[in-house]
Amino acid sequence: MQNNPNQNIHTDYVAFDVFKPMAANQLAKSIHYDFVITQDMIDNYVAHLSASDFSIDVGGVIASNPDGTSGPWETPVVIPYGKPINIFIAGKVPDGYYLNFHTRLIGIGTPVGNILDCTAYSVDGNWDKTLTHDMVNVFSAYPYAVSVLVAGFNFWSTPETPVTINSPHPNNKGITKVGSYKTLSSGDYNLGEYEDCQIICGACLGGGAYSVSPSVGHIQSGYRPAVVVADWMQGCTAGSLYYSINHNDTSKPGLFQQVGQSYWYNTEPTLYEMHPNGAYLYRLTKNTSDELTFANPESGKLIHIHPNGDIIRQSVGSGGSSSSSPIIVRDVFVPYKTGAVEVGDTLINFDVTSSQYSDDAKMTVCHDGKFEQIPKNGDTSWEYECVGSSYKHFEFDSNNRLIWKTWYMYHYETSASSGGQSVPVVINEVNNKNCLYLSVDKLANGVVYEIVMEICALGSNARFCVIPGDMNFYVYFYAALDNDGTVVYPKRWAESNRTIGVPYVRPNFELLVEATDTSVSPPAPMYSGVSSPSQGKGEPVLARAVIHFAKINGEIYVMSY
Amino acid sequence: MLYHIVISHNQTEHISKFPKGSVFVFDDPTGADALECDKYGNPYVLVPQTGNRGMNRNAGLSYVLSHYNVVDDDIIEFFDGDRFPKEYNPTKVIELMDKHNLSVMLYSCEHDKRHHKIYVPLSNGATIVDTGTLCNPFYSCGFAIRVSALKKIMEYNDGYFFEPRFTRWGSEDQYIGLVCDYLNLKVAITLDVMLNGNVGGDELKHTDYRESLQQYIDIVMARNLPIRNQSRPFETI
Numbered sequence: 001m002q003n004n005p006n007q008n009i010h011t012d013y014v015a016f017d018v019f020k021p022m023a024a025n026q027l028a029k030s031i032h033y034d035f036v037i038t039q040d041m042i043d044n045y046v047a048h049l050s051a052s053d054f055s056i057d058v059g060g061v062i063a064s065n066p067d068g069t070s071g072p073w074e075t076p077v078v079i080p081y082g083k084p085i086n087i088f089i090a091g092k093v094p095d096g097y098y099l100n101f102h103t104r105l106i107g108i109g110t111p112v113g114n115i116l117d118c119t120a121y122s123v124d125g126n127w128d129k130t131l132t133h134d135m136v137n138v139f140s141a142y143p144y145a146v147s148v149l150v151a152g153f154n155f156w157s158t159p160e161t162p163v164t165i166n167s168p169h170p171n172n173k174g175i176t177k178v179g180s181y182k183t184l185s186s187g188d189y190n191l192g193e194y195e196d197c198q199i200i201c202g203a204c205l206g207g208g209a210y211s212v213s214p215s216v217g218h219i220q221s222g223y224r225p226a227v228v229v230a231d232w233m234q235g236c237t238a239g240s241l242y243y244s245i246n247h248n249d250t251s252k253p254g255l256f257q258q259v260g261q262s263y264w265y266n267t268e269p270t271l272y273e274m275h276p277n278g279a280y281l282y283r284l285t286k287n288t289s290d291e292l293t294f295a296n297p298e299s300g301k302l303i304h305i306h307p308n309g310d311i312i313r314q315s316v317g318s319g320g321s322s323s324s325s326p327i328i329v330r331d332v333f334v335p336y337k338t339g340a341v342e343v344g345d346t347l348i349n350f351d352v353t354s355s356q357y358s359d360d361a362k363m364t365v366c367h368d369g370k371f372e373q374i375p376k377n378g379d380t381s382w383e384y385e386c387v388g389s390s391y392k393h394f395e396f397d398s399n400n401r402l403i404w405k406t407w408y409m410y411h412y413e414t415s416a417s418s419g420g421q422s423v424p425v426v427i428n429e430v431n432n433k434n435c436l437y438l439s440v441d442k443l444a445n446g447v448v449y450e451i452v453m454e455i456c457a458l459g460s461n462a463r464f465c466v467i468p469g470d471m472n473f474y475v476y477f478y479a480a481l482d483n484d485g486t487v488v489y490p491k492r493w494a495e496s497n498r499t500i501g502v503p504y505v506r507p508n509f510e511l512l513v514e515a516t517d518t519s520v521s522p523p524a525p526m527y528s529g530v531s532s533p534s535q536g537k538g539e540p541v542l543a544r545a546v547i548h549f550a551k552i553n554g555e556i557y558v559m560s561y
Numbered sequence: 562m563l564y565h566i567v568i569s570h571n572q573t574e575h576i577s578k579f580p581k582g583s584v585f586v587f588d589d590p591t592g593a594d595a596l597e598c599d600k601y602g603n604p605y606v607l608v609p610q611t612g613n614r615g616m617n618r619n620a621g622l623s624y625v626l627s628h629y630n631v632v633d634d635d636i637i638e639f640f641d642g643d644r645f646p647k648e649y650n651p652t653k654v655i656e657l658m659d660k661h662n663l664s665v666m667l668y669s670c671e672h673d674k675r676h677h678k679i680y681v682p683l684s685n686g687a688t689i690v691d692t693g694t695l696c697n698p699f700y701s702c703g704f705a706i707r708v709s710a711l712k713k714i715m716e717y718n719d720g721y722f723f724e725p726r727f728t729r730w731g732s733e734d735q736y737i738g739l740v741c742d743y744l745n746l747k748v749a750i751t752l753d754v755m756l757n758g759n760v761g762g763d764e765l766k767h768t769d770y771r772e773s774l775q776q777y778i779d780i781v782m783a784r785n786l787p788i789r790n791q792s793r794p795f796e797t798i
Contacts (some may be wrong), residue, residue: 446782448775508765546765550778552788557695559774 001307005034006063006071032075032086033139035062035115039091040072044068046094050393054097055147058087059104059115076107076117076126079352084154085116089140098147101138121152223382251309259292261304271295271303365404366434395442401450404436440488443551451475453545475547477556490549490556508546508560562635563651563705566621568614571644573597578757580638586621588602588612590722591658600640605630615723615733618701622722633709640756641702643668648755657687657751664710664746668703668754674761675700675750687749689796692738695781695787697740699748703756710746717744726780729773730765736777739786749798783794 037058045061045068057175063073079085082465105125118126121135135152145164146155155163162556259269271282271294282303284294302314396402436451441450477488549558565583569576576585576597583603584668587594589610598605605735606620618639625637636658640646644669658666666687669675675698700722715722717740727733741748781788 034641352709446778448778450771508762544765550769550774550776550783552778557788559696 004062006065006073032468033088034085035086035087035088037061037091040066041068042089042091042093046097055100056093056097057100057103057105059101059106061115063104064114073104073113073115076114078117079120080118084134084137085138085385086137089138089142089144093144097143100147101136101150101153102147118152250311253311255311256292256305256307260287273301328346365402379545396449400447401452402436403452438477440477440551440556442459443556445551445553446547447549451547488556508548562629562631563655563692564629564631564635565640566625566636566637567607567616568617569594570610570612572623572642572655574792575605575643575645575757577601577703579741580604580646580649580651583640584621584624585642586624588605588617593665612730613725613728614701614723614730615727616639618723619725620722631708632743633707636705637708637711638705639701639703643671643716644702644753644756644758646703646759647671647757648753650753653753657749658705658707661687661795662747663687665699665748666705666742666754667748668700668705668756669750669751669752670702670756670760670761672759674759683750684751686796687751687753687798689747689749689798691742691789692723692725692735692748693742693787695735695739695788697735697738697742698743698750699734699735700760701734701759702758704757708742710744713734713744713746715790724780727773727776729769730767731770731771732777736780739781740767741757743786 041061041064042056044066045056045064048068049056057072061071064072065071066174077085089099104113104116105115107116114126116126116136118135134154137154139156140163143162143164166322168203270285273280273282273296280296280299280301282294282296282301284292285295290307294303294305295301300315302311304310304314306312429435477490547558547560549560564582565707567576567579567583567589568586570588571591573591573593573716576594579585581603585594585603585605587605587607590607592603595605595607600693604624606624608617608620621639622637625631631637635657638654654666657663667690669683690698701795709733710720714737718724722737724736726734733737738748767773780786
């Protein structure tokens with residue numbers, strides 16, 4: 001049921017025949033829309049804009065009265081965590097006008113009442129500008145232009161209804177997924193040297209030559225590409241993407257650059273062509289700045305891909321059916337897990353030593369689904385909560401679980417990158433101190449508690465322990481709520497050869513992303529984090545760390561491996 | 562005499578890799594399980610799907626104790642259905658247990674995270690390990706136990722070898738380890754029997770692991786079973 005009191009719309013809206021027959025929009029036919037914007041609403045709203053104003057405030061349209069004048073919106077619609085809402089634009093936006101999803105919709109700079117309550121997706125204010133979680137899906141039967149990129153909004157569109165994003169800019173970081181992205185110029189691909197903004201789109205249309213953004217060197221250092229051509233509905237959850245080249249495709253903008261990026265990450269992009277007579281596997285045989293060549297030696301078939309996206313087939317399509325089947329580009333690796341991720345899984349590199357990003361690096365704890373930000377203590381430390389000499393103790397949620405998340409992954413250039421080598425590592429070295437303080441008094445006897453740290457992106461020497469020295473993540477158990485300074489050391493379980501009185505305890509680790517290097521293994525027994533064999537190529541190893549413990553007769557027993 | 566018990570769930574393809582005469586317990590069996598056992602002359606017990614690994618081992622044990630003339634000096638081996646032995650000499654098993662007067666001998670796996678956990682260089686032969694801490698190295702994917710020791714555990718455990726209240730994945734074996742320590746049963750781990758696969762390190766893949774930990778704590782506290790804070794020094798034999 002979509003419910004817009006100002007517009008007197010109180011009905012289920014059914015979208016017939018307005019979508020082109022693509023899978024995405026076939027799906028869109030059957031979904032529930034929370035808001036519908038009709039042609040009349042657009043036209044009437046535009047009629048009230050000044051002649052020089054080409055920005056259509058989507059929130060303003062939703063809240064407008066039937067005559068197009070501004071209407072009140074007293075109670076923002078809450079977007080539950082993990083349940084994005086859907087907006088359907090059932091009308092055509094006049095040429096030259098842009099849709100603004102930024103202002104009244106999410107309450108930026110508007111005192112008259114925002115439409116959406118996004119606090120479930122934010123730890124600071126109504127909207128988190130660096131959001132990468134799906135928050136709002138926008139559907140339309142027509143092409144339209146977006147004036148400002150808004151993180152967390154996904155634009156479901158097809159090549160027939162492409163979305164143009166005007167001046168995508170890192171002021172709005174995070175991830176936006178676009179079904180079909182129509183560029184106005186080559187500059188629209190170039191989002192600058194910003195690693196914290198990413199557009200995942202199913203197709204790129206128009207514009208000039210695709211250019212890698214950020215620059216080649218920047219990506220080689222571990223940053224994400226700003227524009228990713230991918231299966232945007234699926235996202236990039238596995239860190240590895242498949243591309244389809246249809247038989248009549250002569251151009252695939254962006255493919256050259258992403259195959260190139262994949263190659264830098266030591267993956268082996270391959271083409272796989274299937275047709276009724278069999279399948280052909282093409283391997284990369286030439287990799288230069290102006291051409292990638294894939295060859296199938298048995299058949300002599302070649303496929304050339306050029307930086308401008310041109311695809312040239314050589315001996316492909318003759319003698320049979322190959323032209324009738326798509327070619328799949330396999331094993332193309334895109335740095336970092338993106339797409340359908342949980343809050344906190346956000347894999348954006350921040351250089352916390354840089355004032356540009358340090359405010360965005362956040363640590364949170366989650367209590368019954370509500371995220372709470374852990375205050376910073378200095379540029380690179382987070383402590384929950386250190387106020388003067390008093391510590392705030394976290395209480396476990398109703399399921400006896402504590403989830404400890406990086407709201408954003410952050411990146412710290414350390415002195416370990418010696419020899420002038422710039423090595424991006426995540427949470428490395430001892431001067432990132434992330435602490436949780438737990439009160440033993442508050443723990444129930446005989447109850448198994450769980451602390452989850454997700455996601456750890458660990459460089460070498462990154463450590464996550466219980467009451468350690470010089471560790472990156474610690475958990476302190478204190479004996480009393482008023483913090484009399486008495487630390488309760490947990491009991492170890494089997495390592496009798498350890499130095500007595502230094503009760504390091506490792507968590508259980510679960511690797512979340514298959515590493516590109518088979519030598520990656522779970523943490524070594526010396527309590528260090530997962531060492532990243534691909535350091536230098538900038539890919540951290542992602543893991544989830546879990547500590548289970550119980551209080552038995554006043555003692556803390558940690559049950560991790 | 563050495564008896565073998567294998568618990569299996571959808572692991573039909575490995576049946577032929579276990580010692581001939583092994584008693585198989587099939588959880589949620591298929592027709593292929595029985596056919597394959599018949600082919601190799603292995604007795605089997607069929608149980609409805611329970612997922613309770615401890616109780617399945619108990620079912621195999623009941624079969625052995627009721628069908629064979631088992632005496633206190635005999636040894637019973639327990640395997641998981643995909644942890645078939647790759648390096649295995651039954652004579653060596655008996656020899657080691659006799660020579661060092663072992664109650665239990667734990668087998669190693671190709672990828673054995675316990676070696677990190679124990680953190681002592683294990684040697685061929687056997688290493689006496691301490692099972693008196695909560696997270697001890699007692700894993701049930703492959704081990705041998707002397708019948709006299711088994712009876713002591715069953716006596717302590719109200720007639721059960723594996724405690725039936727462990728209904729989830731994990732912890733039922735570490736509880737046995739604690740009981741062994743309480744009963745002063747000597748436990749060793751050996752590299753002379755090497756099993757297929759891995760042991761340890763995949764707890765987080767089992768979503769019910771935390772529930773099994775809670776069952777573990779509940780049972781330990783209900784029985785007031787002592788837990789040692791520190792392991793004893795290891796002894797290589």
